[in-house]
Amino acid sequence: MDIFSDLIMGLSIAITPINLVYLLLGAAIGMIVGVIPGFGPSAGLAILLPMTFGMDPIGAIMLLAAIYYGAMYGGTITSILLNTPGESATVASTFDGFPLAKNGRAGPALVMQAVASFVGGTVGVILITLLAPMFAQVSRSFGPPEYFLLALMGMLTLIVMIGENWRLGIISALIGFALGTVGVDLETGQGRYTFGSAELIGGIYFIPIAIGLFGLGELFYAFYQGLHRFGTGGIVNYENEDRFWPTRMDWISTRMTMARNSVLGFVVGVIPGAGATIASLMAYSTERSLSKTPENFGKGEMAGLVAPETANNAASSGAMIPLLTLGIPGSASTAVLLAAFLLWGLRPGPLFMEQNPELAWGLIASMYLGNMALLTISIFAIPLFVQIIKVPYRILGPTVIVVCALGTFSVNASFIELYIMFAAGIVGFFMRLYGFSAAALVLALVLGPLAEEALRQTLTISRGSFMIFVERPASVWIILVTLMLVVMLPLLNRIGKKAQMVKKLDAG
Numbered sequence: 001m002d003i004f005s006d007l008i009m010g011l012s013i014a015i016t017p018i019n020l021v022y023l024l025l026g027a028a029i030g031m032i033v034g035v036i037p038g039f040g041p042s043a044g045l046a047i048l049l050p051m052t053f054g055m056d057p058i059g060a061i062m063l064l065a066a067i068y069y070g071a072m073y074g075g076t077i078t079s080i081l082l083n084t085p086g087e088s089a090t091v092a093s094t095f096d097g098f099p100l101a102k103n104g105r106a107g108p109a110l111v112m113q114a115v116a117s118f119v120g121g122t123v124g125v126i127l128i129t130l131l132a133p134m135f136a137q138v139s140r141s142f143g144p145p146e147y148f149l150l151a152l153m154g155m156l157t158l159i160v161m162i163g164e165n166w167r168l169g170i171i172s173a174l175i176g177f178a179l180g181t182v183g184v185d186l187e188t189g190q191g192r193y194t195f196g197s198a199e200l201i202g203g204i205y206f207i208p209i210a211i212g213l214f215g216l217g218e219l220f221y222a223f224y225q226g227l228h229r230f231g232t233g234g235i236v237n238y239e240n241e242d243r244f245w246p247t248r249m250d251w252i253s254t255r256m257t258m259a260r261n262s263v264l265g266f267v268v269g270v271i272p273g274a275g276a277t278i279a280s281l282m283a284y285s286t287e288r289s290l291s292k293t294p295e296n297f298g299k300g301e302m303a304g305l306v307a308p309e310t311a312n313n314a315a316s317s318g319a320m321i322p323l324l325t326l327g328i329p330g331s332a333s334t335a336v337l338l339a340a341f342l343l344w345g346l347r348p349g350p351l352f353m354e355q356n357p358e359l360a361w362g363l364i365a366s367m368y369l370g371n372m373a374l375l376t377i378s379i380f381a382i383p384l385f386v387q388i389i390k391v392p393y394r395i396l397g398p399t400v401i402v403v404c405a406l407g408t409f410s411v412n413a414s415f416i417e418l419y420i421m422f423a424a425g426i427v428g429f430f431m432r433l434y435g436f437s438a439a440a441l442v443l444a445l446v447l448g449p450l451a452e453e454a455l456r457q458t459l460t461i462s463r464g465s466f467m468i469f470v471e472r473p474a475s476v477w478i479i480l481v482t483l484m485l486v487v488m489l490p491l492l493n494r495i496g497k498k499a500q501m502v503k504k505l506d507a508g
Contacts, residue, residue, distance in 0.1 A: 007129055010361030014369055019059050023366050026063040027373045030070020031381075034090075035078060036396065041071035041316075042439070043218055045336040046210035047404055049343075057344040058359050062366045064340050068333050069121060069316045069367065072276065073374045076113045076309055077382070080106060089276035089312040092284040096297060096304030103300045107382075108246040112302060113309045114378030116258055120310035121371040123262035124269070124317025128364055135325040136353045142326075144457035145468055147349075149478040150328045151451035155443060156486055165435050172437040176444025179204050180452070187456060199416045206339045208408045208421035209445060213438040214332070215404045216421070217428020219397055224429065246302075254306040257287055265311030269318025271485060276312035276319075283311035317367065324348050324360060327450070332439035335446045 013019065033044030044067050052060035075090035080097035093113065100109040142150075155173055182193045183203030194200040261283040268279035287307035288297045297304045322328045327349040329335035341348050346356060353360040408421045431438050462468035469475045 003129060003133060006133075006357060006361045007365055009357065010363070010365030011368075013058060013358055013362035014062065014366040018056075019062055019362070019366070020369070022055075022059040022063040023066050023370055024373055026066025027070045027370050027377060030067040030072075031074035031077075031374065031377060033067060034071035034074025034076075041068045041333040042210075042336060042442075043214035044071055045333060045340075046207070046213075047215045047400070049210075049336060049340055050207060050408065052340070053343075057346065058362050060344070061337075061340065061359060061363055062370075064337060065320075065363055065367065066370045068337065069313065069370065070374055072121075072313050072316050073114065073117045073378050076117070077110065080109050080113065080305075089280055089316075090308075092280040092308035092312075093305055095284060095308075096299070096301045099298065099300035100302070100305060105300065108250060109302075109305055110382050111379055112246050112250060112254065112306055114375055116254070116306040116309040117313045117378070118371050118375040119258045120262045120265055120313035121317055121374075122368065124266045124314040125364065125367040125371065127266050128317055128320055128367070132321055132325055132360075132364070133353060135321055136350050141474055142350055143472075144454045144461065145472055145475045146478055147327075148451050148454035148458055149469065149475055149482070150326055151447040151454065153328070153478065153482040153485070155440070155447060156482060165437070168435050169437045169440045172431065172440040173444040176441040177448040179209065179441075180445050180448030197416070199414055203449075204420065204445075205417055206442075206445060208417040209424045210336055210339070210442055211404050211408055212421040212424025212426075213428035213431070213442060215400060216425025217432055217438060219400050220425060220429035221432045223397065224433070250302050254303050257303045257306045258310045261287065261307045261310040262314045265314030266318040268311070269315030270321050276315040279315035280308035280312040283307040320367075324352060324363075325350065327352070329443060329446060332442050335439075335443050338446055 014023065029048065030041070030044065033041065045064055048067065049064065052063060055063070072089060076093045076097065079090045079093040080101050097109055097113065100106065180203070182200055184190070184194075184201055185192055191201060264283055264286065265276070265279040268282060269276065284297075284304060284307050287303055288294050291297065291301075291303060293301070316333075319329075319334050323334045323338060325348070327338065327347060329338045338348065346352070346359065404421065404425075405418060408417055409415075428438055430436075431441070458468060459465075469479065
């Protein structure tokens, strides 16, 4: 009963007028961020994070969380209408989403993706409500050794998921760790890599790096591809459609698809480093293998759209569990959310839900309301988002640059941070161009200082002995789980790649 009383308390906080405004605003912004090709929740959160300074922490976290899961809804609109995923988690939605649109069923496809996203997101939040307190209870016995191993797990699993470019992933992570060492050593008081600059004594701030890598880096890459020379046109013509709403058979044939992929997506989302992208690809591959008509996949099969949409939204909810209960972000987006918590002096972890029940349960309750709001927006604001898709990059690009610069400068009024942001943007472009992982760099930048602090505390406790990691039962379990994930995740990655290969072969 405690769970339900806590949830009711959270709902009472979430439905206050100001928090409802923040929630609806975040949901709308998230969908717009998802609609813009090449952007995604990471870029949107990084760019808009400075705008939340001065807000109440509960309202700000609700706003940012709504942007996070709202982008999952919006990213599919371009997948269906343009065959261009708004972000990596909606790649699998292009496999059958765009063929459905070409077959004159863009309307039913857009409605079904909204419903599938709602079901996946809502089931994910229900599971968060039931499981998050249990995770928090288990993790209360954790100390510095366990926190160091958890940070290591988050980095290792992400690097493994990069697949054949794991070497580039390691290099990206090492760059992030190196940036995290800049500033004053808290143990000795010595300055590290500050080069005599007083503004670097506090270290390299997370915000300019994140805005540069995700915001400017993606924008520069879009310029490199030539998107600034023309609009994004190519919208499917609705005049050829027979009907806007899905048929009765669409609902009946996808009932079980939504049910099983909600659970699948959530489980994959809880695993640090896996995330919504691999969940959506796994869901598509699994659904195709279970179908009685697998030959229809890739040609406009509704289940082929519903499966990845349900899974990626459930995964985005699942990723909140390790963030809230362990303080470990499993993706670049949740790393930005972790940075937001830290900016307000909040430290997610085993005691977070007990020490900050209003914020934790207010956030969880807001996700129920956010998914209902997003379902409504997704269905009834489709014409508006179609117009946003038509905005050319030559107009969108300069606007994003100005917003990035203003957002960065508004935090600390620091010109050095502006220079760092633009430098990170250039670095982000080349990382995108040559296959490096901006997500690994950001995760290392966030987790690096936390891991360093935990490791130093651990070695102080053990008087320099590393045997402490195998003498504590909780540490041994984390090591075993990490090894299991390092072995299993490449297999999951192959399943996702197999789904993409099958789609290409079918198309050929």
